[in-house]
Amino acid sequence: MENELYSIGKVGEICKITKKALRYYDEMGILSPDKVADESGYRYYSKKNLLSVPIIKYYKQSGFKLDEMRGFLEGKTYDFFDKSFRKKIDELKELEREINLKIRSVKDWHDLIVEAQMVIENNVSNVAIKYIDSRTLTFLEQDFKYDYMDSIINIEFNNYIDSINNAITGPVIICFPSFEDKINRKCSKMKIMQETILKCKEEESIEFGGCIVAACYHIGSHETINETYKKIQTWTEEYGYICSEESYERYVTDYWTTKNVDKFVTEVLIKVRREN
The missing domain is CATH 1.10.1660.10 (Multidrug-efflux Transporter Regulator; Chain: A; Domain 2)
Structure with missing residues (x-):
């Protein structure tokens, strides 16, 4: 044998x-x-x-x-094996980190698609009061020119993320300093925010949430989003809430996902408190 x-x-x-x-x-x-x-x-x-x-x-x-x-x-020496295996372990750990990043990115995006699908199928467009959990996002202050596509698919913001050696996930959120200025097309400033995969430095971070908001989904083009703002205004006045000046637009699905503006889903959020 x-x-x-x-x-x-x-x-x-x-x-x-x-x-x-x-x-x-x-x-x-x-x-x-x-x-x-x-x-x-x-x-x-x-x-x-x-x-x-x-x-x-x-x-x-x-x-x-x-x-x-x-x-x-x-049949090299054990020292050769040791060095080779340690090197491979380091390579595989880096590969694991990259794969986990991709899984996180795809999962978060998929969650937004499912959310948008449920909103559209059930025509969820009523105002509701809800608590937003506090979380840390990264941000960039910019000029706003009512060009939603340019603001959401934001080259300057993406370049900034690259410059701080990070990666983004989840929905783009834009903060407007005054929702009334936003409605009246007088808004010239915005703050774009998004969650990062890696932890940000303190100067790169901003806290979002940790408060009660009046929230309402807007289905369709961003050009008609004023209808949703006015709906929130009317509802909060009727039920005795006072709105803060700032507003947030959380883009669930947008130009990143579809070219059909009728399928866009945006959640408008305004901090509120009860009248005394």
């Missing part, structure tokens, strides 16, 4: 590996046949060589590339 040789087909059958993969391992100097027939060119492997296949599979499963395996299969 020790001297028995196995054809490439038999090795493939026993080890559940393709002939193509075995030929590639030979080209890479990872696993070469013990014998190649002169006339036919058939490849034959010893039992000892055949047993290298599970080891190669395990290294591959662990994330090692073929050229990285060569030193392991050559």
Whole structure:
């Protein structure tokens, strides 16, 4: 049995590996046949060589590339193994961080799509009082010119996020210093805010929420959002609430998600308190 040789087909059958993969391992100097027939060119492997296949599979499963395996299969020192494995652990941890970031980004975006779908399907457009949990966002103060697309898909803000070595997730939120100025097209300033994946420095952060707000979803174009502001004004006056000056527009779905403005969903939020 020790001297028995196995054809490439038999090795493939026993080890559940393709002939193509075995030929590639030979080209890479990872696993070469013990014998190649002169006339036919058939490849034959010893039992000892055949047993290298599970080891190669395990290294591959662990994330090692073929050229990285060569030193392991050559029987290098434990010091070589130690350094190589530590390096691979660091690489995989970085890969894990990148994957988790992508999962978080996709999940948060998907949550917004589901929220918008539910709002549209159920025509949720009534004013409601609710508590907004406090959270830390990053922000950038900018001029506002009533160009919603430019304000929401905000190149300057995205460049700023890159400059602080961070990444954003969740909805864009814009704070307007005076909702009455916003309604009357007199608003010239805004504060764009969004959640970051990594923790921000104190000077890059702003607290959002931790308060009671009058909230109302606006379905459709941002150009008609004044209708929702007026609805909030009327409702709060009727039920004895006083609105603060600031307002927030939380863009659930917008130009980032769809080109159909009729499917845009924006949540308008205004801090309120009861009249004395």
